[in-house]
Amino acid sequence: MTSSFLEHFRHQQQDTETESVMDTQCPFCSVQCTMQLLEQRTGDRKKYKVLPLKETVSEGRLCIKGRNAHQHALHKERILHPMKKVNGQFVEITWEEALSFINKQFRTIQEQYGPDAVGVYGGGSLTNEEAYLLGKFARVGLQTKHIDYNGRYCMSAAASAMNEAFGLDRGLTNEMEEIPLAECILLAGTNIAECQPTLLPYFRKAKDNGAFIIAIDPRETLTTKLADLHLKVKPGMDAALVNGMLKVILDRNLHDEQFIKERTEGFEQVQQHLSEVNLEEIADLTGLPREIIEYAGVAFGSVSRAMVFTARGVEQQTHGHETVRNFINLVLATGNIGKPGAGYGAVTGQGNGQGGREHGQKADQLPGYRSIENPEHRNYIARVWGIPEKALPGKGVSAYEMMEKMADGEISALFIMGSNPLISTPNANLAEHALRRLKCLVVVDMFLSETGELADLLLPSSSYLEDEGTLTNLEGRVTLRRAARSCPGKVKHDWEILCDVARALGKETYFSYSKAEDIFNELRLASKGGKADYFGITYTRLKEERMYWPCPSMGHRGEGRLFDGSFARTNGKAKMLPVINHVPMEQTSDRYPLHLTTGRVMSHYLSGAQTRRSPALSARQIESFVKIHPKTAHAFGIKDGTMVYVDSQRGRMKARGAYDESIREDTLFIPFHWGGEQNVNNVTYDGLDPVCKMPGFKVCAVKVSPVIDLTIN
Incomplete structure (x- = not known):
């Protein structure tokens, strides 16, 4: 056998194509579409192909983000080893060195300033197991009360409103497949076509069945184009608009008296409040003609589903809680809940935004949606965790208030997992000051994010392809994401990192898990009897069945539709609440004459730390922009496509101006996926909703000016 033949044979082997199939699900939005990633290898070359699966709510559809999610997971910029900052530069260290550093720093700070001097900051994309464990780590491993997460900026208004009105917070009260049964659909402050595009066919099918669709949004979007009626409301005036619609419904006797009497309380106060509402005043407040408001009220109130x-x-406002309560009033007044094709839904944003807020990441919450201030709830969780009830810390503060406490020096160290608060926090200048003032910042992430740049220690986290665990989608359906790939380098799963840090802190007894399923089984027990009861859900069942929470027993499949017969409040009735015509806390002025609102674009997700590292997604939208009406642009000397400054009382950002005739002339729109000088949160309003502590991202007063004055005198 000649050497040339052997060489030819080796080349043939190298050129032979092999293929591996990885079952997984999209890491991005709350739909949680399932898919297969096909890796085709020819020699050293690799190609990837993504195939949707029909197992979940998206029914075999994938959006542009899902089809390209693997690009960031396989990106060369991933952090593969623990990295410590030395003389301003990150250097690779061992896990043993990293854990020793955390132990020394956290112990020193807590001994000097108390246990609450260390804070924990989580994320709505963690699996249920990791969200649960992060809450346990804060309260048992660190014994600090200071834990919150970026979901505070996402779902807190709707969550608090549903809890108070219904006694239970789950994103949708119905399964998605009931949407085509509705005769009228109201979409308020949601751009499903660009944020959850795989859900759009449900709404198209409803429209094909004759449903009348109303969209409330100050700008025109792909979603408003689907609507039969677009209410281009003045930013921040959504609660007033609903008051107008409710008044029309009551004045024309379109409300459901029997449902109101049998299944609600508080209607008399709402009725009294609405009797004093003036539709002309509502028209002036909302910037909408009175007859259009009447038309919307009649359209919604005249149908049975x-x-x-x-x-x-509508939720990211300084009165977001009460605004959502008013939309719930609309549902209750017309009896549109607890039956097929009728209900309320808060369209969750983050991948596990629903599950992430159920099991202990929130400052006031324990697993199973229990309250940390309820003695019975505290005792139960303490028994599950094997600690004295008195050892459980009390209630902490919200995410933004944590930033304020860092800025004031009350919190001296922070452990961040699965979040990029420097980009996602309003008034980002304060957030940067707060993070820089810390004595120790530890960031767990896949990439060196803008927040990670400020860290003293970076810990490498696994991607969605590598990390097995459960997630809960927007309709309350629990899904099991398989681990399709081994961790690269020295990367560890978030739950492994928490166990390792707990061991370094001497708390190994409470964190001795060998796999994610072990954590889930403890979560099941911890949630048992709570509002978010997962006890009857197991990994085995998830592989075979379609399951929703609450699921209290092994013989139960969970409740796809909620509130058929009663609500989750003590008396079984929903609570209605009169809502005044709120105006935004920050008003426009001669100095800041325009409203600013923010949102997403289809190709990016949250702070963009992942999607901006996907070549296919980044190429679709390489930079931020400022949507501005041409008449407004001309008034401020701005040419289409040129760079502009946007200023508020809090700071300045810069992006490219983009003419848009469909936006209100008094309003600018800017997406929130970019950092640095393109970070819109440099200017957003940091006032908080008094109930849920949601910041007022969606409405603030700004001015706009050209970076280079092109005006010819």
């Missing part, structure tokens, strides 16, 4: 969906556009 209607649904309301809200999202960040």
